[in-house]
Amino acid sequence: RCSKGEGGFSRGELSRYGNIELSPSSGILNYGQGLFEGLKAYARADRAGYMLFRPEENARRMQTGAERMCMPAPSVEQFVHAVKQTVLANRRWVPPQGKGALYIRPLLIGSGAILGLAPAPEYTFMIYASPVGTYFKEGMAAINLLVEEEFHRAMPGGTGGVKTIANYAPVLKAQMDAKSRGFADVLYLDSVHKRYVEEASSCNLFVLKGGTVATPATAGTILPGITRRSIIELARDRGYQVEERLVSIDDLVSADEVFCTGTAVGVTPVSTVTYQGTRYEFRTGEDTLSRKLYNTLTSIQMGVAEDKKGWTVAV
Numbered sequence: 001r002c003s004k005g006e007g008g009f010s011r012g013e014l015s016r017y018g019n020i021e022l023s024p025s026s027g028i029l030n031y032g033q034g035l036f037e038g039l040k041a042y043a044r045a046d047r048a049g050y051m052l053f054r055p056e057e058n059a060r061r062m063q064t065g066a067e068r069m070c071m072p073a074p075s076v077e078q079f080v081h082a083v084k085q086t087v088l089a090n091r092r093w094v095p096p097q098g099k100g101a102l103y104i105r106p107l108l109i110g111s112g113a114i115l116g117l118a119p120a121p122e123y124t125f126m127i128y129a130s131p132v133g134t135y136f137k138e139g140m141a142a143i144n145l146l147v148e149e150e151f152h153r154a155m156p157g158g159t160g161g162v163k164t165i166a167n168y169a170p171v172l173k174a175q176m177d178a179k180s181r182g183f184a185d186v187l188y189l190d191s192v193h194k195r196y197v198e199e200a201s202s203c204n205l206f207v208l209k210g211g212t213v214a215t216p217a218t219a220g221t222i223l224p225g226i227t228r229r230s231i232i233e234l235a236r237d238r239g240y241q242v243e244e245r246l247v248s249i250d251d252l253v254s255a256d257e258v259f260c261t262g263t264a265v266g267v268t269p270v271s272t273v274t275y276q277g278t279r280y281e282f283r284t285g286e287d288t289l290s291r292k293l294y295n296t297l298t299s300i301q302m303g304v305a306e307d308k309k310g311w312t313v314a315v
């Protein structure tokens with residue numbers, strides 16, 4: 001916990017998963033003052049413990065988000081220490097290698113009571129964890145996406161670039177409607193021109209055309225994914241030119257390959273995108289860039305390949 005003016009979070013403790021007590025007038029319940037993070041602990045292939053993937057990046061993203069949401073944030077050291085303690089306390093729930101991971105959900109909320117619209121007087125940082133399999137029911141197989149024109153996820157000047165809880169509320173209906181029509185997820189367009197693709201509900205987007213990979217520049221309306229940043233580097237290592245720029249719907253529909261990246265989805269290929277009633281198809285399968293990047297990324301995350309970049313943290 002951290003109170004305003006107290007100068008930092010007090011030492012935390014481990015407790016059994018269960019309900020928490022919260023004032024009905026807490027900042028989180030009334031004004032959505034909250035952030036979350038998502039990361040995974042993977043079982044090492046040699047069974048010698050667990051691996052976290054770039055947890056300091058999650059800590060830094062929470063700090064950036066806290067600035068936007070007028071909240072204090074735990075230090076990088078506090079964050080990573082708390083994540084490690086959570087993994088150690090739940091080690092028997094880490095699925096065997098190749099069968100999922102332990103998903104870790106850090107939350108930072110305005111827990112103090114406040115009636116008038118203002119930042120809360122007290123904050124709580126907590127973490128819970130759960131075993132998870134693949135995110136989409138398709139597993140790691142290719143998915144179908146629907147380009148959404150009616151609903152937007154974020155707007156310029158808003159909070160789309162940070163992982164605040166309220167970003168996920170506008171997504172619920174759009175995602176449910178798309179799922180009821182057989183799509184795995186929605187692809188959102190920018191809210192100003194309705195012409196540039198941004199991201200899906202919980203993952204970033206990449207398009208490949210020839211030897212060039214493009215991904216939408218994050219510029220405030222797109223979450224800067226940690227998988228996204230890692231995939232940019234891994235694609236460059238493979239000799240691809242990677243551009244972070246505006247990606248128009250025309251760039252998307254004429255691409256050779258399309259794929260999504262995120263902690264939950266890994267690197268998931270997109271086989272079709274439906275836009276204004278037309279279904280566009282993309283290359284999938286063994287011989288695609290997305291499959292190669294998936295293999296490289298997962299072998300680093302599970303300790304199969306040597307981690308030359310220092311991305312993993314052993315627990």
Ligand code: PMP
Binds near residue numbers: 201226228263
């Ligand atoms: N975009 C959104 C909206 C997300 O919720 C996530 C998941 N955190 C991502 C992208 C992917 O980010 P990361 O690679 O850090 O998981």
